[in-house]
Amino acid sequence: MFELVRDVGWRTIENVHGLGGITLFGSRLVYETLVPPYRLRRVIDELYNTGVLSLAIVCTSGLAVGLVLGLQGYNTLVRFGAEQSVGAVVGLSLVRELGPVLTALLVTGRAGSAVAAEIGAMVATEQLDGLRMMSVDPLDFVTQPKALALALAMPLLSALFIVFGLFGGYLVGVGLLGVDAGTYLSSLENNIDFRNDVLGSLLKSVVFGALVGLVATWRGYTSAPNSAGVSRATTGAVVQASVATLMFDYVITALWGVGV
Amino acid sequence: MSRSPIRDLLVGVFVLSGLAALAYLSIELGGAAYSGPGGLTLYANFDEIGGLAKRSPVVIGGVKVGQVTGIELAKDGSFRARVKMDVDKNLKLPDDTQAAVLTQGVLGNQYVGLSPGGSDTFLAQGGEIAYTQSAVVIERLIGKVIQSLGGSSNSSGGGGSGDGGKAPSGGKGS
Amino acid sequence: MPDRGNSRVDVVSVRLAFGDRRVFDGLSCRFSQAKISVILGASGVGKSTLLRLMAGLQRPNYGDIWIGEEEISRLPERQMRRVRKRLGMMFQGGALLDSMTVFDNVALPLRERTRLREKEIAERVHAQFEAVGLKRVDSLLPGELSGGMKKRAALARAMVTEPEILLIDEPFSGLDPLAVRLIEALLVEVNHTKGLTMILTNHHIGSTMRMADEVVFLVDGAAISGTVKEIKESPDPRLQRFLVAAGTGPALEDAS
Numbered sequence: 169m170f171e172l173v174r175d176v177g178w179r180t181i182e183n184v185h186g187l188g189g190i191t192l193f194g195s196r197l198v199y200e201t202l203v204p205p206y207r208l209r210r211v212i213d214e215l216y217n218t219g220v221l222s223l224a225i226v227c228t229s230g231l232a233v234g235l236v237l238g239l240q241g242y243n244t245l246v247r248f249g250a251e252q253s254v255g256a257v258v259g260l261s262l263v264r265e266l267g268p269v270l271t272a273l274l275v276t277g278r279a280g281s282a283v284a285a286e287i288g289a290m291v292a293t294e295q296l297d298g299l300r301m302m303s304v305d306p307l308d309f310v311t312q313p314k315a316l317a318l319a320l321a322m323p324l325l326s327a328l329f330i331v332f333g334l335f336g337g338y339l340v341g342v343g344l345l346g347v348d349a350g351t352y353l354s355s356l357e358n359n360i361d362f363r364n365d366v367l368g369s370l371l372k373s374v375v376f377g378a379l380v381g382l383v384a385t386w387r388g389y390t391s392a393p394n395s396a397g398v399s400r401a402t403t404g405a406v407v408q409a410s411v412a413t414l415m416f417d418y419v420i421t422a423l424w425g426v427g428v
Numbered sequence: 429m430s431r432s433p434i435r436d437l438l439v440g441v442f443v444l445s446g447l448a449a450l451a452y453l454s455i456e457l458g459g460a461a462y463s464g465p466g467g468l469t470l471y472a473n474f475d476e477i478g479g480l481a482k483r484s485p486v487v488i489g490g491v492k493v494g495q496v497t498g499i500e501l502a503k504d505g506s507f508r509a510r511v512k513m514d515v516d517k518n519l520k521l522p523d524d525t526q527a528a529v530l531t532q533g534v535l536g537n538q539y540v541g542l543s544p545g546g547s548d549t550f551l552a553q554g555g556e557i558a559y560t561q562s563a564v565v566i567e568r569l570i571g572k573v574i575q576s577l578g579g580s581s582n583s584s585g586g587g588g589s590g591d592g593g594k595a596p597s598g599g600k601g602s
Numbered sequence: 603m604p605d606r607g608n609s610r611v612d613v614v615s616v617r618l619a620f621g622d623r624r625v626f627d628g629l630s631c632r633f634s635q636a637k638i639s640v641i642l643g644a645s646g647v648g649k650s651t652l653l654r655l656m657a658g659l660q661r662p663n664y665g666d667i668w669i670g671e672e673e674i675s676r677l678p679e680r681q682m683r684r685v686r687k688r689l690g691m692m693f694q695g696g697a698l699l700d701s702m703t704v705f706d707n708v709a710l711p712l713r714e715r716t717r718l719r720e721k722e723i724a725e726r727v728h729a730q731f732e733a734v735g736l737k738r739v740d741s742l743l744p745g746e747l748s749g750g751m752k753k754r755a756a757l758a759r760a761m762v763t764e765p766e767i768l769l770i771d772e773p774f775s776g777l778d779p780l781a782v783r784l785i786e787a788l789l790v791e792v793n794h795t796k797g798l799t800m801i802l803t804n805h806h807i808g809s810t811m812r813m814a815d816e817v818v819f820l821v822d823g824a825a826i827s828g829t830v831k832e833i834k835e836s837p838d839p840r841l842q843r844f845l846v847a848a849g850t851g852p853a854l855e856d857a858s
Contacts, residue, residue, distance in 0.1 A: 212436060212439050213435070213701075215439045215442070215443070216435045216436075216438060216439045216442075219439065219442045219443075219446075220435075220438045220439055220441075220442045223442060263453065289700075290699075290700075293695050293697060293700075294693045294694070294695060294697040295697050295698070295699055295700070297654075297657075297659050297691075297693065297697065298691070298693055298697035298698070298699075298759075299699075300659060300686070301657060301659075301686055301689065301690070301691040301760075302686075302710060302711040302714060302715070302759075302763075303683040303684075303686050303687060303711075303714065303715055304710070304711075304714045305683075309714075321442075321446075323446070323450065324442065324443060324445075324446025324447065324449070324450070325446065327446055327447075327449035327450040327452075327453055328445060328446055328449045330449070330453060331449040331452060331453070357456065358532070359537075360453075361483075362454055364483070366453050366454050367454075369453075370450070
């Protein structure tokens, strides 16, 4: 019994410690991003790794989700005679929620894990120590470009996900189920508002991008310098970033919808 | 760092297509003729606004010219809904313009439709639209149908089954 | 080689523990200027840790570490960066950045620390390649190098900024006997031509005995120091046991 209480206490302290650690790490990352040298070359390289290489999975998933939404949306709306609104249903679901959230989860799995693993491997092979010995700050040289690239790529990928999803909905709704193309598009356009929907979606994807960038780089950076440590860091990064994304999704949705 | 020019090209393509997608979503889908505070504030009192909410569009002839910026209970004790609207300041609306709460389609969102009148005086900043037409609330309509079908014995005026609100006053309601 | 001040390293009464594990318990030793000093000892005794202490990558719990006239064990990271300009470090696995070519790796310290133009940087990098015996490796990635070549590249990178003190972690690990001899010769030559203070960790007895000016033997959290001759003739039983186990007793042959 006493063991249990002590265990809980210990875990709480560890978590608070970890929370402090990640906050300090995060503020250092922000500082290094804003302060020269800006390392544009490396940011572009990392954008390739996180953004371009995630394009395939993001676009195909977007298309697939759009197809499903079109199908499900139509099947449900047809019961109320409202199948003309399928464009709005597909569009709003994608823009408000599915676009930013699913993109974030996909990118976390693909690019977030890769970043955590890369950095973890660099810790294990003393590459970061090597940098320190050359008077280079590994945070500035390695982690900052990766985190920044993740944060920048996310909104772009999210927008592409949504566009492919809208197209998927179009394929199913107009191509398959006979909704009029003009109706689909006008239903889309009339029901999506820039301030309410698109801006909120953009904000979400930027926040998620920053989250994934922070969690993935931090887990890699603080991993134990051996292969078990690296694998723990990678899986931990995916789990933590995913959960954080979902939780922040609620917070942003609530604040954005209420505040305005 | 393998400085491959192909990589750079791909990154460029990625960024541009992402930005294009964002632009499409923002401008094509989200945007409209009205995108910011228009500047002209108008008021109207309605008996019933139904599902009208803040940021609901204000429309003339199908074109969005503004949005609802506030809804509250009228302070003159009439228990009507006072709607505050913000519309394009370049509009010259005659002061006999009518405002109606309409629905998009049958089950769609509610909006305020303005039908300009023919008067020579125009509504000024903070002006009041005198002629209003309240929203049609489906439940009340159904209630009235049931009432008129079933209750010839219930011939007390106003009140009656299912009709929770007060009966519209003459001249301005429906 | 301009005398930029004392490039001697002194470790004074250092204590270090990781949790319950005591690594150093009052360790004191000196690494003389311009000499090749080898840190010897059984696996896990703390050779690499001692090197890391001198590099500032590890802080002791107690004690002082002097690089020349400067005590570094409590310096903040920013100051440490300044001190590291005098140091060069060769890591056990090379620790070259995987994502960059060999050329970019060796050029990195110059690009980061100096304002030299690309042309000058290329000259210096290629000079280093020659000094360590690497040919045509410019656009290779570290993963494409053999073990010996990685070590040479790592040495080139450590040397390209012309440090006064070179810290080398297990230079001979994972090398065949021929490669060991080659790297050994290279290190000795560098020491003789540039007058660097070189501190190596090694558990290769043969090469140690051949190249070391001074030996620091780590055991039980402390050090026994001396020249090669003194070490071989030392009465300390732990040292004797180690030397015998490693195959070189007092009557040693040239074992490698």
